[in-house]
Amino acid sequence: MKVFEGRCSETPPRPCSGGFMKVISTAEVPAVERFAFWREVTSQVWAPYDLRCEPHLESRFQARMDISEFGPVQASLMTSTPYSAERTPRLIRKADPGLFRLVCTVRGHGVMAQDGRQAEFGPGDLMLADTSRPYRAELSPDVPGGQVLVLCLPRSLLPFSHRDLRHLAGVRLRGDQGMGALSSQFLLQLAQHMHELGPSDTARLATLTLDVFTAALATALDAEDTVPPHARRRVLMAQIFGFIRRNLADPQLTPDAIAAAHHISLRYLHKLFHQEGHTVAGWVRERRLERCRRDLADPRLADRPINAIAARWGFGSAAHFSQVFRGTYGVSPGQFRRQCAQTTGECAHT
Template identity: 65%
Template sequence: MDVISTDNLPPGERFDFWRDVSAEVFVPYDLRCDPQLEREFQGRIDVGGFGGVQAALITSMPHSVHRTPKLIRQADPEVFKLGCMVRGTGMIAQDRRHADFGVGELMLFDTSRPYVAELHPHVPVSQLLLLRFPRTLLPLPSRDLRKLGAVRLPAAGGVAALSSQFLLQLARSMGELSPADTTRLSTLTLDLLTVALADALDAQAVVPQHSRRRALMAQIHAYIREHLGDADLNPESIAAAHHISLRYLHKLFQEEEHTVAGWIRERRLEQCRRDLAEPGLAGRSIQAIGGQWGFRNPTHFSQAFRSAYGLSPLQFRRQNMAVHAERTGVHTAAWTSLNTP
């Protein structure tokens, strides 16, 4: 992960630096900023690669980006960009279309055609995740994708909602990803982009079967994570929510060498383990933590936890809190309460 920032530059040089960096990382732009903001401008770009997709998390003060015909003639890498607003609001205009966008909403634009994009000035600092990828990377005709330029893909419902959730999570975790994570996520990123854009074009038939299957699994995984606290979460309810047969659901998990119930249990145990290791939750009972993540029976929870991690929930909590206390040198009255479930 590379980080580019204006932090260590004199205020008068920051926006010129930002303009140069944007041209190098993305494509040449005509960047514009309110003169008063320009004198105090601050910005940061966290850049990473996901296979053929470049991901850039942009955190900056308000400004506008103009991709002009002259700049296109100077340099045209023939790439599309897809943005997901993480914080703030913005606007994009291309091919006589105009759209405002907010947090979680997606927008596509073609760098081979003129456009204007803006971070709205009423938000002091905005954050945008921008994916840059060659046209040839998606199995969708460029002429069809251009129909989506400056079209807002809402974050509520459907595949676009899954893509939005995935990209927002990606933005939150970019700085923590290992090389193995980026390799694994590169394929999933492309699959989700392909399916979301094909869905917006009503062209699902052109999406390869393996991409549809992986995107469906990502959607199912996201659904399970969202409903982990529901004790009634089960294969039947998951299959019904995704309009597939129970048999096909089990087949999808078998292809990944998992069972549906086993995958749910593993995710629930991971959440319980995380909460039991959190010092800020020391006052919460073990039974309450298990119940929050779908374990109705405390005995079953304790047995499942021990089977997965080799310690009972109480032993695991004591061990982690002792390490925390040793690191911080802080021993509080809350420590005593940890001896009881």
């Protein structure tokens, strides 16, 4: 990106679990230049836009963008002072990268308009836009720092006709129902953990991210049957895995509860995990053991009783926890904690 050459605002690529993420920020740009600089950033990363910001906000404008690649899908997590962005016919003639955008609102709300359709959006909602046709999007100024995750994909790679895609522009997908909810939850989790992902993680997530993108578009077209079953299954499994991780501390996290939360039968839940080479209870237990192991290795938690750590992550019986911990790691929880203390925390990273 030649526009960033010599600019102190672009931080060096940031390590993320063995990989790198491009981080672009206005933090070190003089205040009077920040909004103009951000106009250049969005032009280089996405496409040229006419950006506007209310004068009292522009004077203290701040923005940051974390960028990762998931195969053909570019993911950009943007946090910024509210502003509006417009793709005008003149700017489209100037540069048309032929991108389709799927925007997931992480924080804040606003409005988007394209092809005569206008929709308001809020946290968790998905918005669809075609950069090859005029549109306008605006983050509401009543939230000081809005945040959105923007996925961009060349239109040529989408399994939909140009006619179908025209029906998607300016459409809001609610993030609290149906496939929209599955897609939204995956993208919100991606936004939260994107900085932790290394090259192997992004490679593994590339297909899933593309599946989520496609599923969201198919939902907006009312054509979910056009999404291959394996793609719908991967999206559903990503949602289930995220739900389990968020609820590990709940002792009532049972297969029945997991199935009910995702509106599927218990039998189908077990089938999904069997196809992944796991059992539901086994996968939950493994994640809980990982959290307990991490806490036992943490010197800041050295005074916390082992049974309290076990209970924190959903183990109702200290004896049962000790038994499964030893069976998994070959030592008792107490022995593991002592080993970690002797090696000054090295176990926390093994």
